[in-house]
Amino acid sequence: MAHPTGIHPTPLAALLARERDRYTAARPLSQALAQRTNAHLLYGVPLHWMTDWGTPFPLFVEQARGARFRDADGHEYVDFCLGDTGAMFGHAPKDVAAAVNRQSQLGFTTMLPGEDAARVGELLAERFGLPFWQFAMTATDANRFVIRWARAVTGRTKVLVFNGCYHGTADDVFVDLVDGVPTQRDSLLGQAYNLNDHTVVVEFNDLAALEAALAQGNVACMLAEPVMTNIGMVLPQPGFWATACSLIREAGSLLVCDETHTISTGPAGYAKAYGLEPDFFVLGKPIGGGIPCAVYGFSAELAQRMQAAKSAAPPGHSGIGTTLTANALAMAAIRATLEGVMTDAAYAHMINLATQLAAGLRGLIKQYGLEWCVSQVGARTEFQFCAQPPQNGTEASLAMDHELEHALHLYLLNRGVLITPFHNMLLVCPDTTTQDVEKLLTILGQALAELTGPSYV
Template identity: 50%
Template structure:
C-alpha cells in the first residue's frame, strides 16, 4: 500500500469532515469542563478529529447537529442493536415513567419476572439477576465464582473484551508469557496476580493454565468481537467446556456483543452450556441494563453459603440495578423488538453484508478477510482471517481504519469507531447495506488507485 497516498486521502477526508460539521466542531471545542471534552472519554475516538454530536435518532438513522443524516451501522456499539427509540420501548418507558411513575424505588416490578423467564427461554440458564451494565454483571459473576470455588484467579482470552473488568486486561506477549495489556489505567494490582490468559482457539495453553489449580472461572466471549470478530474453530468451545469441568472451573459466557448471533446469542445457536452467562447493552433497547444468569448447580452452591451477604454489602448489587424503568424497557425490547423473527431478518442482512464485503475484497485484490456473527460483520486487514486475539491485534492499521471511517462518515454511513464492524438492527434495510457497500467500494478503489 502506498502510505503517502493513504496520508493524502486521510488529510482530504478530514478537511471535508471539518467543513461539513462546524456545529459539532464548535460543541466539542466548547465542552471545556468535560474530561476529554466528551461525557465519556471513548467518545473522543473519532477518525475525523472530533465527534459528531447527536441531534435526533430513529430506527437505523441518526442526525447530527449540522443536519446530516446517517445510516447507522455502529448502533451504539451494540447498545442500540434494537434500533434507535423503537416504538414498543418508547411506549414502555413513557408508561413506566410518565403514567405509572417511579423509575427507581428499590421495589421489584412484575416485569422483572417476565424478563427472567424470557432470558431463561433464550439462554437456558434458570436463575437471573439484573445490573445496569454488562461490566457490572461480569464483576458480580466473578465474585460469585470466587466465592463458590474458593479460588482467586480468572482466566480470560488475550485481547478479549469484558468492559472495564480489571481481571480481563491481560494478554499473551510476544514470547508467550502473560503481560499486562498496554494502556491499562490505574490497575489496582498487576493483572498477572489476579488473572491467567490463553489465546482464543488454543486448548493446549488453556489446559496448561488450568492445571495450576487456582482458576475460579474462565470468562470468555464465545467469539471474540472487540478486536475484530474471531470465530471459534471446530471443537474449540467443546474443548473449553470439557477442560473447565475436568478442573472444577466455572465457565462464564459473556454474550454482550455475541448476542448478534441470534435471539439466544451463541449459547442458543451453538448449544453451549455455560455455568454463568452475562449480557447487557442491547437487551434494554437503549436504556442501561445488564444481567447475569446462573445454572441450578451454581445457584445451589451460592445459596448453601450462609456466610455470603447477598443482601447488603457483599458486592453483588447496586442501588439502581433492576430499576423499574430499565426492566420495563428490557421487557419491551425482548417481547416486541429483538424477537426470534427479527433476528432471522437481521441475520439474513448480516449475510448479505458479509458476502458483499468479501466480494469487494476479491474485486480489489486487497489482503483482507471478513467474518460474520449473525447480524454483525467485520473485516480485518489480514488474509487468512486471524484465529486469535493476538493475530487480530497484529493486523490492526490505525491510519487505514481512520481513512475508511471518515470516508464513510463523509458519505452518510457510520461504523463502530474502534474497528471495522457493521451491525444491523430490525430497522436496517437491504438498501442501507447496499449503500454502505457502495461507499466501501469507492473508498477501496481510491486507496488502491
C-alpha cells in the same frame, strides 16, 4: 514497496487529510459544541474514549431512530455502528420507547421489585434456558459480579481469560500475552495491584494452553466471549468449544459466557445456538433496547451454591449490586425488548442482510485485489486487513491498521454512513434495508478505488 494491508501510504495519507478537511467544513455546529464542551468536560467529551473516532472533533448527535441518526448540523446517517451493539435492535425501538414512557409516569427507581421483574425472569429463563437470574447496570458490572460469585462458590482466586479479550472495564481482565508472557496492560490507569496475581491469560483456540492453565487447580472461572469481537472478530475453530467446555468442567472451574456482542448470533445467543451450556451467561448493552441494564443467568445447582456462600458470609454489603440496578425503567425496557423486539422475525431480517453485506464486502475485496478477510456472526460482520481470519488475539491485533481504519471510516462518515470506530465492525438492525447495505458497499468501493489506483499498485 507493498504495504501489509495492500494500501500504499501515499494515497492513504492524502485521502485522510482531505476527508478531515471535508468533515470540518461541513460541521460548524458540531465544532462549536466541541469547543463549548472543552471548557468543562475532560477531553471535551462525556467519556474520554469518545475522541477515538478518526474525526478532527467529535460528532454531536441530535436524534437517533431505527437505523438512522441526525447530527447537530442536520446531516443524516445510516448507522452500522448502532452504539457498538447497544442499539443492535435499532435506536429507540417503538415497543421499548412505549414501555419506558409508561413506566416514567409510574416511577423510575424504588429499590423494590415490580411485576415486570417476575415477567422478565420468566422470559429470560424461557429464552436462554437458565432458570435463575440477577441484574446489573452494565455488562461490565455483570462480569464483575459474576467473577465475585465464582470465587465465592469455588473458593478459588484465579480468573482465566483469552488474550486480547474485552469484557468492559472489569478490572481482572486487563492482562495480555506480550511475546508469550502475561503482562498487565500499560493502558490501564490507576491500577494499584498486580493483576497477574489473580488473572491467567491464554490464546483463543489454544486447547493445550487452556488445559495447562486449568491443570493448576486454582481457576475459579473462564470468562470468555464465545467469539472474540472487540479486537476484531476471532472465530472458534471446529471442535474448540466442545473440548474447552469439557476441560473446564473436569478442572472444577466455571464457564462464563459474555454474550454482550455475540447475541448477534440469534435470539438466544451463541451459546444456545452451539450448545455451550455455560455456568453463567452475561448479556448487557442491547438487552434493554439501549436503556442501561444487564443480566446474568445461572443454573439451579449454581444458585444453591451462591445462596450457601451468601448465607455463610457475615451480614453486610456483598460487593454485588448497585442502587440503580434493576430500576423500574430498566425492567420495563428489558421486558419490552424480550417480548416485542428480539424476535425470530427480526433476527431473520438482520442475519439475511448481514449475509448480503458479508458477500458484498468479499466481492469488493476480490475486485480490488486486497488480501483481506470477512467474518460474520449472525447480524454482526467484520472485515480485517489479513488474508485469513485470525485464530487468536495476537493475530487479530497484528492485522489492525488504525490509520487505514480512520481513513475508511471517515470517508464513509462524510458520505452518510457510520461504522464502529475501534475496528471494522458492522451491525444491521431490524430497520436496516437492502438499500442501506448497497449504499455502504458503493461508498466503500469508491474509497478502495481511490486507494488502489494504478499509480500505487
